[in-house]
Amino acid sequence: MKKDLEINSEEIDILKELGNIGLGNATISLSEMLKDEKIKMLVPDVSLISLAEVPDLVGGPEKPVAAVFSRAIGEASFFLIFLMPEKSALNIIKALTEGIREEFCSLGRSVIREVGNIVSASYLNALSFLTDSAYRQTPPILAIDMAGAILGTIFAEASIIEDSILMVKTSFSTEVNDIEGCLIIVPHGEGLKKIVDILGLELKK
Amino acid sequence: MITQVRIAEVVVQRESGLLITVGLGSCVGVGLYDPVTRTAGLAHILLSDSRQFNGKSSNLLKYADTALPLMMDKILKEGALKKNLVAKIAGGSQLFKYNITGGVSNESVGKKNIMAVKKALLEMSIPLLGEDVGGNYGRTMRMHVASGQVEISSLEGYIKLL
Known part of the structure; x- marks a missing residue:
């Protein structure tokens, strides 16, 4: 098992690129939602x-976070x-509902789920474009609890x-709305090798 | 001495101190205790059944069916007596409303973990003295080595003594 997971520095660079490509796109979406x-x-x-x-x-096992998984x-x-400290999640809710809500009520939870959805989808769009293959995304699910x-x-x-x-973890932060x-x-199953292969090939072109 | 027990770890300690396992979601924390020799063990179990994975994983402390016998060996080596041992468990909750892999299953991973832990305890003939399981929130489990008392807390401030 261990052997399969050995990665060399070139593969690490490719994986970093995997974080970069997508999140560039994803943060643009987030920025648009937060009024640029x-x-x-x-x-x-x-x-x-x-x-x-x-x-x-991600800041320790007991840290309160909101996480959107797909x-x-x-x-x-x-x-x-898509994971953020509880406080940042509340700040997103506040920013996007223009101050009407600042709690994890059903509207607040929907806001976070939707932001996670958009960020993940933007990420996958960028990846699809780069690798010329389509990705399907499962509906996002949300949990707010200890990391x-x-x-x-x-x-x-x-x-x-x-x-x-x-x-592959890519962090972001904003100043005005104080969101981080x-x-x-997390590549799953054969995912890692395939991603490295696909991106390795694409990056060398 | 405060000792952290992380995912798929087992720690055994004698006489005094505190064993803590933080952030139990669907995972189950299992505390074993011998009140006579004051020997405590705490495990953080991730999954129920090692046989499902055909020995592909090298860390047997991840699974209820293999971790509990290993914890028992460890605690007996530290001086506990089998006839004195009692167990307290916590965790096994369901944090996400839906199965994350998209499939539909009546049994959450948390529930399967609870059942597997109880089965393993039964097979080892260790009485279950207290439990705080299920629900939809994460838990932290603190075990006092001197007394065997276990405190469960959540982010909401929920506190229960076992």
């Missing part, structure tokens, strides 16, 4: 870590997790059997 607020995007972070270490990557199915299969509980549930439900997990968060991409 400038969004700062960080260099994607590629890590191969044990399941136990994953929650530390699965992308196409030539390669992977998970998309560890949410990520653990995702790994359990997805029956992740590997002991280490590869994640990240999009996490």
Whole structure:
């Protein structure tokens, strides 16, 4: 199992690119929703870590977060997790409802689910365009709870059997509305090799 | 001494201190305790059944059916006596309304985990002294090594003593 997951530096670069391409597009969508607020995007972070270490990557297992999960199915299969601290989620709700709501009521939850949906879909559009293949996205589902509980549930439900997990995490932040968060991409099953193959090929052209 | 027990880990400690496992969603935290020798063990179980995965995974502490016997070995080695052991469990909730892989299933992963943990405890003849399972929220489990008392908390401030 371990052997399959070994990645070299060229593959890491390709995976970083996978984070870059898509999220550039996704942050434009988010910026439009926030009335053209400038969004700062960080260099994607590629890590191969044990399941136990994953929650530390998003601020610790007990940190309250909102996470929108969906699965992308196409030539390669992977998970998309749009995750942000609870406070940022509340700030998004406040910004998009123009101050009418600032809580996780049913409208508030819909707002977050929809933002996650748009960000993930923009990401997949960019990826589809670049690799010339279509991706289908499962309907987004939302949970607001401890980061560890949410990520653990995702790994359990997805029956992740590997002991280490590869994640491409791209973080973003805004100043005016004080929103920060990240999009996490987790290649699933054969997804990793396929993504590297497809993108490796495309990038070398 | 405070010791964190992370996903797919087992920790055993004697006499004093605190064992904590944070962020149990569908995962189940299992505490074993021998009140006579004051030996405590805590596990953070991710999945129910290792046989489903054909030995593809090398970390057997992930699964209820393999982690619990391993935890039992570990706690007995630390000096606990099998006849004294009792168990307390927490977690196994369902955070997402729908099955995340898109399939429809009557049994959430959380429920399967709870059943698998109870089955393993029964097979090892360890009485289940307390539980706080199910629901739709994450939990943190704190086990006091000196007393065997277990505290469950959630983000909402829900607190229960086991």
